[in-house]
Amino acid sequence: MTVKTNRLGGSALTVLTWIVALLFVFPVIWMVVTSFKHEVDAATDPPTFAFTPTLEQFTTILDRGFLPYLANSAFVTVLSTLLVLLLGVPAAYALSLAPVKQTSNALGFFLSTKMLPIVAAIIPLYVISQNLGMLDNVWALIVLYAGMNLPLAVWMMRSFFLEVPTEMIEAARVDGAKLPTVLYRVILPVVAPGIAATALICVIFSWTEFFYAVNLTAAQAGTVPVFLVGFITSEGLFWAQLSAAALLASLPVMIVGWIAQNHLVRGLSMGAVK
Numbered sequence: 001m002t003v004k005t006n007r008l009g010g011s012a013l014t015v016l017t018w019i020v021a022l023l024f025v026f027p028v029i030w031m032v033v034t035s036f037k038h039e040v041d042a043a044t045d046p047p048t049f050a051f052t053p054t055l056e057q058f059t060t061i062l063d064r065g066f067l068p069y070l071a072n073s074a075f076v077t078v079l080s081t082l083l084v085l086l087l088g089v090p091a092a093y094a095l096s097l098a099p100v101k102q103t104s105n106a107l108g109f110f111l112s113t114k115m116l117p118i119v120a121a122i123i124p125l126y127v128i129s130q131n132l133g134m135l136d137n138v139w140a141l142i143v144l145y146a147g148m149n150l151p152l153a154v155w156m157m158r159s160f161f162l163e164v165p166t167e168m169i170e171a172a173r174v175d176g177a178k179l180p181t182v183l184y185r186v187i188l189p190v191v192a193p194g195i196a197a198t199a200l201i202c203v204i205f206s207w208t209e210f211f212y213a214v215n216l217t218a219a220q221a222g223t224v225p226v227f228l229v230g231f232i233t234s235e236g237l238f239w240a241q242l243s244a245a246a247l248l249a250s251l252p253v254m255i256v257g258w259i260a261q262n263h264l265v266r267g268l269s270m271g272a273v274k
Contacts, residue, residue, distance in 0.1 A: 028250075034243035042240035057244035066248065069227040074252065076138050076223060077206040080145035084153045084202050085195065087146070092157035093183060097169065107158075110151040118211050129216055136218040144212050149202040156201070160194030161187065200260050207253050224249040 034042050036053040095103050125144065126135075134140040164187055172186045188195070210225040217226060228249065231242040 031243045031246055034240055035247045037240045037243075039238060039240045042243070057240045058248070060241055061245045061248060064230075066227060066245065069222050069224050070248070070252075072138055072221055073207055073223040073249075076141045076145060077203055080142045080149065080206050081199055081202045083142065083146040084149045085199060088150055088153040088157055088198070089188070089195070090183075091154045092161050093187065095154065096158045096161035097164065097166075097187070107155070110154050113147075113151050122211070122215055125212075126215060135216060136220045138221045140216055141212060141221065141223070144216075145206045145209060148209070148212075149205055152205075153198050153202055156198045157191070157194060160191040160198075163194075164190050196260055200257060203256060204253055 035057055036055070037048070037051050038054055038056065041048045041051040094100075095106060129135050129137075129140050132140075168186055168190070169182055172182045177186070208225060209223075210229075213221075213223045213226050214229065217223065228242065228245055231238050231245065
């Protein structure tokens with residue numbers, strides 16, 4: 001009786017898990033389905049489930065100049081993430097494996113930079129960008145996105161660095177290894193999954209960031225989120241085109257996340273089990 005009860009309980013839990021997973025995935029599925037509809041089918045109420053699939057919306061999106069926005073997003077995301085890693089890895093090492101008396105103050109400062117609402121800083125940033133001739137420039141977004149993601153990246157990578165056994169570092173130093181060798185030959189291979197998880201989160205935050213992009217860019221440096229706003233018009237929403245554009249905008253991040261999912265799981269679970 002107990003075995004049957006356990007089986008029924010396990011089956012019920014499996015069914016419940018699938019239901020919850022489908023509820024979370026349903027908006028994405030609906031977006032994909034809507035992107036293959038004609039605009040007239042996408043606007044029906046109640047929704048139309050029987051329709052003739054079409055690629056017309058994707059063609060329209062490409063004709064509206066989607067690729068330059070995609071290129072801007074990719075360029076800004078990749079370079080800002082690399083800049084975060086370049087600055088964050090040494091900072092995380094210094095704040096974890098080589099701490100000093102003011103380490104807690106430095107960590108508090110990093111955390112405090114995330115407490116200021118973005119809207120409170122946009123006017124000074126706009127004025128500074130204007131004075132430097134950086135308005136509508138991808139390099140301004142690179143610097144801002146790096147600054148936006150760096151505090152979170154340092155905190156995350158610090159927790160990963162703390163999991164490195166000190167015996168490994170001491171053994172490398174006994175063998176005569178200098179700090180750069182210890183960092184790049186001993187420590188980084190151990191924390192590589194954590195760094196990959198941090199990089200992926202920075203990529204997601206940079207790719208989806210909207211507020212800076214919409215206020216500091218125009219025609220030359222607009223990113224994908226800015227492009228998506230163009231479908232909100234006084235005539236209403238073009239649901240099929242918006243769904244097609246959102247699908248194209250989501251694909252790069254989804255592909256990167258799918259490729260890096262093993263590193264992401266390993267990185268986010270580092271230190272969870274002792």
